[in-house]
Amino acid sequence: MTDRNMALAQLEPGEEAIIEFKDVNKWYGDFHVLKNINFSIKKGERIVVCGPSGSGKSTMIRCINRLEEHQKGIISVDGVEMNDNLKNIEAIRKDVGMIFQHFNLFPHLSILENLTLAPIWVRKKPKKEAEEMAMHYLERVKIANQALKYPGQLSGGQQQRVAIARGLCMEPRIMLFDEPTSALDPEMIKEVLDVMVQLADEGMTMVCVTHEMGFAKKVADRVVFMDAGEVVESNEPHEFFNNPQHDRTQMFLSQILNH
Amino acid sequence: MAIEFKPSPSLPPPVNSVGAVAWLRNNLLSSPLNVALTLFSLYILYLLVPPMIQWGIVNATFTGDTRAACTGGGACWAFIGAYFEQFMYGLYPSEETWRINLSLIALVVLLGAFAIKTINKFYLSLVITLVYPVVAYFLFAGGVFGLVVVETSLWGGLFLTTLLGVVGIVASFPLGVLLALGRRSDMPVAKSVCIVFIETIRAVPLITILFMASVMIPLFLPDGMNFNKLMRVIIGITLFSSAYMAEVIRGGLQAIPKGQYEAADAMGLTYWQSMILVILPQALKLVIPGIVNTFIGLFKDTTLVYIVGMFDLLGRIQAANHDANWLGTTVEGYAFAGFVYFIICFGMSRYSMSIERKLDTGHKRN
Numbered sequence: 001m002t003d004r005n006m007a008l009a010q011l012e013p014g015e016e017a018i019i020e021f022k023d024v025n026k027w028y029g030d031f032h033v034l035k036n037i038n039f040s041i042k043k044g045e046r047i048v049v050c051g052p053s054g055s056g057k058s059t060m061i062r063c064i065n066r067l068e069e070h071q072k073g074i075i076s077v078d079g080v081e082m083n084d085n086l087k088n089i090e091a092i093r094k095d096v097g098m099i100f101q102h103f104n105l106f107p108h109l110s111i112l113e114n115l116t117l118a119p120i121w122v123r124k125k126p127k128k129e130a131e132e133m134a135m136h137y138l139e140r141v142k143i144a145n146q147a148l149k150y151p152g153q154l155s156g157g158q159q160q161r162v163a164i165a166r167g168l169c170m171e172p173r174i175m176l177f178d179e180p181t182s183a184l185d186p187e188m189i190k191e192v193l194d195v196m197v198q199l200a201d202e203g204m205t206m207v208c209v210t211h212e213m214g215f216a217k218k219v220a221d222r223v224v225f226m227d228a229g230e231v232v233e234s235n236e237p238h239e240f241f242n243n244p245q246h247d248r249t250q251m252f253l254s255q256i257l258n259h
Numbered sequence: 260m261a262i263e264f265k266p267s268p269s270l271p272p273p274v275n276s277v278g279a280v281a282w283l284r285n286n287l288l289s290s291p292l293n294v295a296l297t298l299f300s301l302y303i304l305y306l307l308v309p310p311m312i313q314w315g316i317v318n319a320t321f322t323g324d325t326r327a328a329c330t331g332g333g334a335c336w337a338f339i340g341a342y343f344e345q346f347m348y349g350l351y352p353s354e355e356t357w358r359i360n361l362s363l364i365a366l367v368v369l370l371g372a373f374a375i376k377t378i379n380k381f382y383l384s385l386v387i388t389l390v391y392p393v394v395a396y397f398l399f400a401g402g403v404f405g406l407v408v409v410e411t412s413l414w415g416g417l418f419l420t421t422l423l424g425v426v427g428i429v430a431s432f433p434l435g436v437l438l439a440l441g442r443r444s445d446m447p448v449a450k451s452v453c454i455v456f457i458e459t460i461r462a463v464p465l466i467t468i469l470f471m472a473s474v475m476i477p478l479f480l481p482d483g484m485n486f487n488k489l490m491r492v493i494i495g496i497t498l499f500s501s502a503y504m505a506e507v508i509r510g511g512l513q514a515i516p517k518g519q520y521e522a523a524d525a526m527g528l529t530y531w532q533s534m535i536l537v538i539l540p541q542a543l544k545l546v547i548p549g550i551v552n553t554f555i556g557l558f559k560d561t562t563l564v565y566i567v568g569m570f571d572l573l574g575r576i577q578a579a580n581h582d583a584n585w586l587g588t589t590v591e592g593y594a595f596a597g598f599v600y601f602i603i604c605f606g607m608s609r610y611s612m613s614i615e616r617k618l619d620t621g622h623k624r625n
Contacts, residue, residue, distance in 0.1 A: 067521050093527035104522035108540050108618075117536060118526035170526065 018043045018174060018205055019064060024073035026059060033059050034070065035229040043173075046206045048216040048237075051226035052252065057209045060226065061176050064207065065089075065096045078173065094122055097167030101179040103159040105151035111138070111162050112147040115169045123170065130169070137165040141195050157188025164195055175199065177208040213256060217241060225249050315594075325584040338588040339595050342579045346595070349415015349570055355407060359418050362395040388429070411489040415570040417599065423496060423561040423571065428554050430497040435504025435553075436543075440534060442509055453505070460502035465560055468495045473567035492564055500557040507549035511542030544618050551611035555604045572596060 017040035026034040033056045041047055049057045062068040063075055066082050066089050075082045077092050105114050115134035119125045125133075138144040141161040143154075151159055160180060167175055177196065181189045193215050200206055200219040210216070216223050216237055223240040225233045225248075233240070233249045241257075244250045287297045318333025322340065329335035339346070348356045369387050372378050399422075401408040414422070441453035460468070472495035473488055515538055523533035543550070565574040576592040579585065 065525055067524060090527050090529065093525055096525075098522075098525040100518055100522065102516075102518050104516075104518035106519065106522070106537055106541075108544065118528065121532050121536065122527045166526075 016043060017041065018045075018078055019207070020074070020076045021060075021063075022074040022076075024060075024063065024070050024075055026056075026063065026068065026070040026072075033229050034063070037073070037231060039224070039231060039234060041205065041207065044203050044205055045221045046200050046204075046219055047208065047222050047224060048220040049207065049209045049224045049226060050211060050213070050216065050252075050256075051232075055226040056229040057226045058178055061178055061207055061209050064174075064176055065093050065098055067098075094170060095173045096176060097170055097172035097174070098176045099160070099163050099167055099178065099180045101182050103151070103156070103163045103183075105159055105163055105166070107151050110148050110150055111143075111154070114151065114162065115166050118166075119169050134165070134169055137168045138162070140168075140198075141165045155188060156184045157191045160184065160188075160192045161195055164192070164199070168199075174205045174207070177206065177210065179209050179211070181210065181212055211256065213241070225252065227252070326586055326588060334591050334594070335585075335588050336591060338579070338585045338591050341585070342575070342582075345416060345579065346572060346575050347416050348418050349575060350413040351409060351415070351418065352407070352413070355401070355409055358398045358401075358406070362398050365395075366391065392426075411487055414489065416575045417572045419564075419569065420558075420561050420571040420573075423493060423564065424558040426493050427496040427500055427557050427561070430493075431499075431501040431504050431553075431557065432550070434497065434501035435508055436539065438501060438505035439508035439512060442505065443512055457502045457505050460499055461506075465496070465499050465563055466566060468499050469563055469567050471495065488567070489569070492567065492569065496557065496561065500553055500560075503553050503556070504550065507546050507553055508542065510549065511544075511546035512538065514545050515542050544615075547611055547615050547618075551607055555607055558604060558607070559600065572599060 019041040021037045021039050024034055024037040025032070037060060049061065051057045059068055063070050063082070064077060070082075078095060080088050080092055082089065082092065105111075106117070109117065112131060112134055115137065116127065116130040119130040119133065120127055123130075135144055135147065138147055141164055143158055143161055143165075146154060146158065146162075151162070154162065164180075180196070181192050184192060189212070193212060196206075196208070196215065197219055206219075208215075208220075220237045222234060223237050224231055225240070225244075225246075227248055233244060233246050235245075240249075241253065244253055288294050314333045316333075318331040319336055320329040320331050320333065321336050323329060323335075323337035324341065326335060326338070328337055344353065344356070348359060351359065366387075369383070369391060372383055373380065397403050398406070399409065399414070400411070438453050438457055441449045442457065444450050444453075469492060472491040476491055519537060519541065520533065523537040528536065561571055562573045564571055565577070570578060573596050576596050580589050580592050
């Protein structure tokens with residue numbers, strides 16, 4: 001048994017599904033982006049979603065906090081069905097953090113203000129408490145000394161780490177990562193991945209769209225491969241990488257691993 | 260063994276690329292064409308400036324009671340002096356003009372208080388936007404605390420110009436923000452109402468709106484229900500510029516990347532929270548030049564109230580030109596009007612630039 005599996009056994013992810021997709025379909029106009037997506041994610045699970053561009057993986061992850069609407073099927077998060085009910089959506093969004101490819105920090109606010117905005121206005125925390133928590137998370141992503149700067153003054157890797165800290169400040173139950181390292185230089189990818197690995201080790205439920213196969217091997221409980229709007233294959237990482245079932249998966253892996 | 264990498268030291272820039280000489284060389288004399296243009300401009304200035312100084316200062320007359328006193332052959336500034344009070348306050352009674360001065364001083368003091376760090380800016384803004392207008396209104400109109408009533412028909416001059424401008428600016432800005440948000444809203448009713456309003460108002464000249472406000476609206480109102488013409492004109496001007504303001508602000512909203520909206524949504528902020536805390540601060544900052552453009556346009560457009568029988572600064576000057584004692588002072592009157600408008604509009608433009616610099620965070624490294 002490897003160290004990694006030992007850790008897994010100790011953590012013992014909970015049994016109840018925290019995110020559930022049932023026959024989910026979505027169209028952009030005539031274009032069928034998501035076709036009958038079915039899967040569930042358990043509490044504490046770390047899922048890596050991969051696939052070629054245009055395969056619907058970003059759309060799928062963005063349906064979880066309803067940045068995108070699906071037209072058919074049921075998505076439920078934490079037992080709450082995602083539909084047009086704005087109150088439900090806002091309640092779910094409080095508990096689901098999201099990290100974007102382009103960081104999306106608010107450029108008119110300082111790093112500290114970026115982190116305290118949602119805790120103060122959504123969680124109604126007193127300002128002082130919110131700032132203490134913000135500093136705690138900035139400490140954890142190792143940029144506490146930049147707290148009073150503005151996002152435009154930081155490097156891409158630093159900005160993405162701030163974005164992760166900003167997500168954590170809401171104390172979410174689930175974190176979604178939408179290609180968090182795709183806009184970064186190679187030297188900065190590592191610093192962001194380190195933070196994500198640390199987060200995974202603490203038992204956060206994570207859904208991560210990424211091309212970082214090293215990260216998937218190291219951290220994921222399950223790797224989901226999507227193509228043309230469908231889940232082609234979903235398996236635990238060792239099996240997924242060493243013994244892919246579908247030829248489409250094999251082709252994708254041969255291209256992404258042998259370059 | 261690896262060689263240690265040491266970055267080379269930074270050197271100062273060459274001497275001829277900084278300082279006044281470099282500025283001259285870069286801006287005025289950078290090419291033969293620019294040398295020629297510089298010389299040509301100097302020649303034009305030589306032709307224009309000395310005669311203007313001759314007319315406006317050297318040969319000008321500054322005191323006197325009639326046009327006859329102006330014998331120097333230059334400008335007759337005595338005309339401005341004689342009518343100064345009318346130009347400033349219109350026909351507002353002389354012994355009551357302190358009320359206007361007082362409210363102006365109060366406004367300057369209140370705005371200046373923003374610079375004091377210990378004052379709560381939120382309460383100060385509330386005082387300025389909610390308390391001050393009411394107090395100022397009663398000061399101007401009278402009728403309370405033993406203040407003599409001054410009919411709005413007597414209000415005029417620069418006072419009226421400023422009043423129309425300031426009220427128009429203060430009222431049209433929030434209205435413009437709401438219209439811009441409405442036009443981009445997902446709610447079909449709000450959206451179509453905003454589009455119809457904006458497109459209708461923009462398709463109509465301001466003069467038409469002022470005529471509507473002063474002449475036609477009273478015809479439609481039932482007997483006995485009538486409100487002040489000044490009020491109607493202010494509402495007309497406000498609606499007019501709010502439509503332009505809305506389009507300027509919409510431009511700013513469209514320039515904000517979609518990711519900003521998504522990040523705000525993803526945190527669980529409500530629509531109004533994400534607009535007020537995240538989107539509008541960025542969007543408005545982007546369109547400060549356009550907003551100030553609209554403000555300056557509005558301020559100058561207030562001269563059109565002359566057409567519906569209100570005498571603002573320009574109106575007062577034109578009326579004074581008909582005074583038999585001061586015939587032939589039209590040029591001085593218009594020069595004065597131009598000077599006052601220039602000072603105010605240039606001031607607004609400089610102020611907007613300083614705000615832009617102050618708000619310029621984030622996008623620049625330092």
